[in-house]
Amino acid sequence: PSTLYVVATPIGNLRDISLRALDILAAVDVIAAEDTRTTAHLLAHYSISRKMMALHQHNERVMAKKVANLLAQGKSIALVTDAGTPGISDPGSVLVSLVRDQGYKVTPIPGANAAICALSASGITLPHFLFYGFLPVNSGPRRRELEMLKPQPHTLVFYEAPHRIIDCVADLVQVLGMHRRLTIARELTKVFETFHSCVLHDAPAWLQADANHQKGEFVLLVSGAEVQIEEKVSDQAQHALALLLKNLP
Ligand code: SAM
Numbered sequence: 054p055s056t057l058y059v060v061a062t063p064i065g066n067l068r069d070i071s072l073r074a075l076d077i078l079a080a081v082d083v084i085a086a087e088d089t090r091t092t093a094h095l096l097a098h099y100s101i102s103r104k105m106m107a108l109h110q111h112n113e114r115v116m117a118k119k120v121a122n123l124l125a126q127g128k129s130i131a132l133v134t135d136a137g138t139p140g141i142s143d144p145g146s147v148l149v150s151l152v153r154d155q156g157y158k159v160t161p162i163p164g165a166n167a168a169i170c171a172l173s174a175s176g177i178t179l180p181h182f183l184f185y186g187f188l189p190v191n192s193g194p195r196r197r198e199l200e201m202l203k204p205q206p207h208t209l210v211f212y213e214a215p216h217r218i219i220d221c222v223a224d225l226v227q228v229l230g231m232h233r234r235l236t237i238a239r240e241l242t243k244v245f246e247t248f249h250s251c252v253l254h255d256a257p258a259w260l261q262a263d264a265n266h267q268k269g270e271f272v273l274l275v276s277g278a279e280v281q282i283e284e285k286v287s288d289q290a291q292h293a294l295a296l297l298l299k300n301l302p
Contacts (some may be wrong), residue, residue: 055124057152058131059145061138061164064270065242066167067098069140074162075099082128087144091135092138106182110144117151122159131162142186142212168210169237171238171272174248182208183277190217192224201226206277213271219260225275234276 063069066198070236076086079101085108086092092105108116115188132139139145149159168184185202188211189195202209213221225235231254239247247266251259253275260266 054168056129056158056160056256057120057124057149058129058160058162059139059149060131060162061166062092062095062132062133062136063242064136064165064167064170065240065246067095069165069242070099071162071164074096074164075101077162078103078129078133079138080129082129083123084131084133085148085297087134087139092133095133103131104213106239108144108148111146111180113150117148120148121155121157123153124155125126126154135186136165136167138164138170141166141168151170159263161174165242167238167270167272170241171236171274172208172210175238176250177208177236177274177276179208179277181206182210182274184210186210186214187223192220195221195224196228203229204278208277209273209275211273213273215268215271218267218271219257220274222253222260223258225273226257229253229275237266238272238274238275241272245269287296 058064058081060074060077062074075284076212078096078099081103084092084103084105085097086105087107087109088109096103105117106116108120123130127295132145134143136146137143140149153159168186172182183202183205188198211221231252233254234248235253236248236249237256237259239245239249245265245268249259249266
């Protein structure tokens, strides 16, 4: 009782939900859902029937008060979003913060997340990544943020919507150059799941080659700035210089 459960739901395939998540969804007093219709579909699939309330970006603060009132009455609440893990490029963090501030227990019920899903099957062997989520929707601010990210050496992880994928990739090429590797992970866990890896130079042509390549939901993985290679070059340069110096009269 008096617990807010932050419950991850599937990002496509409805079977990608944990047994514990199903237990919690069936047991709580109320489910706070980003879109009650989307969640109703998931609940119906598992024959779960619970009271729901809508909690989205625009009413999170107001709803946080309602959730706190329910918690004060000893009720338990599950927070879910349309897909994946709440609070990750999704509403939830404001609610969690306010509920925590009031001293209530908040417990995560882990599960699907599109970024981790994409990275796990990408074949990228580097251990570090920078999860960025959504870039700005307009090109000017998007390019500015990409400029800021350009020097950092870790794999960049972006989320993007289908109607912006072409413009977003164009800006990646423009700001980050032709040579970085891009992995496009699309429609993860769904029927048309696709992984495509190429250098940024070739990405616009791949997207244009087939209208289906532009459809669905996207995770973009972009290799980081090549700090190590620069270091290697300068190591080599120093080695060459040392040899030259040794042999000079
Ligand atoms: N909270 C979610 C998570 O844990 O991954 C992310 C929600 S965010 C509003 C939605 C974005 O996540 C999509 O625009 C897309 O970039 C990415 N995404 C969600 N589901 C996906 C899927 N099945 N395949 C690829 N990307 C997906």
